[in-house]
Amino acid sequence: MQFMILLNESSAELAKRSDPQQAPVYWGGWNAFIGAMTQAGIIVKGDGLEDPSLAATLRIRGGKRSVQDGPYADTKEALGGYFVIEVPDLDAALEWAAKAPCVHDGSVEVRPVLRMPAPPA
Amino acid sequence: MSPLSGSAMARHAVEAAWTSYxxxxxxxxxxxxxxxxxxxxLSEAFATALKTWPERGVPDNPAAWLLTAARRNVLHRLRHQEVQRGAVDALLLRVDERSDPEGWSTLDERLALLFVCAHPAIDEGIRTPLMLQTVLGLDAQRIGSAFLVAPATMGQRLVRAKAKIKADGLRFEVPDASELAVRLEDVLRSVYVAYGAGWDDLDDGRGLSEEALFLGRTLLTLLPEEPEVKGLLALMLFCEARRGARLDAQGRFVPLAEQDPGRWSSPLIIEAEVLLSEAARALRFGRFQCEAAIQSVHAQRGITGVTQHHALRTLYDLLLIHVPSMGVAVARAAALLEAGDLQGGQHALDALTAEDAHRYQPYWVTRARLYELRGAPSEQRAALRRALGLTEDPAVRSFLTDKLLALGPEA
Structure with a gap:
């Protein structure tokens, strides 16, 4: 089964990316986590995401466009990256999610990937 | 007395009665x-108690009151079902009403409940959760969190396991002497799994470990003659004695070999030692006595100042015969390394080629130790990195990160 793991990082965690003191530990942790998943051969795809301040959110309401700086909601946690993994079940996906560096200060959401029913012939 | 304090008192009484769950x-x-x-x-009975005790006062024997109320609820349901089997059960329940909840038969029944939860027909992965729910009354959310399972999934599995007990008509009984040893090991293993699941609960101190210790003590009351019951309790107490010493003042992980024995709890160690030597008198050695003996060797460092690595090695050889699992094989390899047998340690690690071993964090920590002792920094770095990627505990994570940083940049 495929699951998407959504890696929500706290703003304190995200700030470590550009802090010369903390960056080596920050990236070291992520490299190790991604390395372990790679070695296990479970990654289908995945990416890290740039800082949420670089995001723009678009809505069209009643034909009127509205573009807003930043992510959808201004919360303490923001999406920092995602992976789609191939594992037997939700238990196994949760087990990997527990090893993500952001789980202690942020959170990890685990969602089954929707399998579209085959189109009618 | 004001109605408010009366209802507060009643609520307190209901909470106290929960220990009889x-x-x-x-x-x-x-x-x-x-x-x-x-x-x-039983839940209905507790709900009724919450409603009626504040009005009518707390009964003299709350447990007996709850039991009677719950029995009435069961009978009520059985009458509704009107099945033949129900009629038989209803008769039995009526006979039961005369028995006292404080009586000796209760102990036996509780033990029977533990045995049915760890029945061979019940899937091994659900035995411990089932025990935690039925014997201690923990909810699926809490149990699911401890075992890293979504609460909804855990709830379904518990329901399925209970349905199986009912459908297969599994008997609630303590097995006879010939079968007891085998079945008891299943029960003990499930309790130990609960202890392990609570090992990382550092914050509230009332984690699953405490519940597991409670189960261990209960088992000892129920089966005072069984050496393996004493062995398990001793094992858990040895680990518990070192709980506080696992982290330093800054919250960093401290490996066992570097722990300050002054921070170990002597009363717990003494209790464990007494249990272990009592167990030995039965002359029936087993897996839990063996594991407790290993912990006892570690605890002796608190008195002698040294670790008897050769004793550990012998005990791990024995343990591997009792429990041929990957966890024990890796722990044995680590013991060989610490005893100075690098060749033997490497051989033991190399023998583990299963894919599972490569996803097993302690395997990589032990590999890293091997390379450290061999003076091979780049292999050590790679092994530490693999271990780091498989680590959940934040304290262990920063311990490994520090080790990696201390190794310096890649050559």
Whole structure:
């Protein structure tokens, strides 16, 4: 089964990316986590995401466009990256999610990937 | 007395009665094999208590009151079902009403409940959760969190396990002497799994480990002659004695070999030592006595100042015969390394080629130690990195990160 793991990082965690003191530990942790998943051969795809301040959110309401700086909601946690993994079940996906560096200060959401029913012939 | 303080008192009494949950459930379920129905009846009884005790006062014997109320609920349901089997059960329950919840048969029934939870027909992965729910009354959310399972999934699995007990008509009984040893090991293993699941609960101090210790003590009351019961309790107490010393003042992980024995709890160690030597007198050695003996060797460093690595090595050889698992094989390899047998340690690690071993964090920590002792920094770095990627505990994570940083940049 495929699951998407959504890696929500706290703003304190995200700030470590550009802090010369903390960056080596920050990236070291992520490299190790991604390395372990790679070695296990479970990654289908995945990416890290740039800082949420670089995001723009678009809505069209009643034909009127509205573009807003930043992510959808201004919360303490923001999406920092995602992976789609191939594992037997939700238990196994949760087990990997527990090893993500952001789980202690942020959170990890685990969602089954929707399998579209085959189109009618 | 104001109605408010009366209701506060009643609520307190209901909470206090919750400690009897496992006992009451055991009595109710042992007759019908239907744990789910017994749970419903008991929850209803608790709900009724919350409603009526504030008005009519707390009964003299709250446990007996709850049992009677729950029995009435069960009977009520059985009458509704009007099945033949139900009629038989109803008769049995009526006979039961005369027995006292404080009586000796209760102990036996609670033990029977533990045995049915760890029955060979029940899937091994659900045995411990089932025990935690039926004997201690923990909810699926809490159990699911401890075992890293979504609460909804855990809830379904518990329901399925209970349905199986009912459908297969598994008997609530303590196996006879010939079968006891085998079945007891299943029960003990499930309790130990609960202890392990609570090992990382550092914050509230009332984690699953404490519940597991409670189960261990209960088992000892129920089966005072069984050496393996003493062995398990001793093992858990040895680990518990070192709980506080696992982290330093800054919250960083401290490996066992570097722990300050002054921070170990002597009363717990003494209790464990006494249990272990009592167990030995039965002359029936087993897996839990063996594991406790290993912990005892570590604890002796607190007195002698040295670790007897060769004793550890012998004990791990023995343990591997009792428990041929990957965890024990890796722990044995680590013991060989610390005893100075690098060749033997490497050989033991190389023998583990299963894919599982490569996803097993302690395997990589032990590999890293091997390379450290061999003076091979780049292999050590790679192994530490693999271990780091497989680590959940934040304290262990920063311990490994520090080790990696201390190694310096890649050559």
């Amino acid at each position: 496992g006992r009451l459930l055991a009595i109710l379920a042992s007759r019908t094999s239907d744990i789910a129905a017994a749970e419903d009846a």
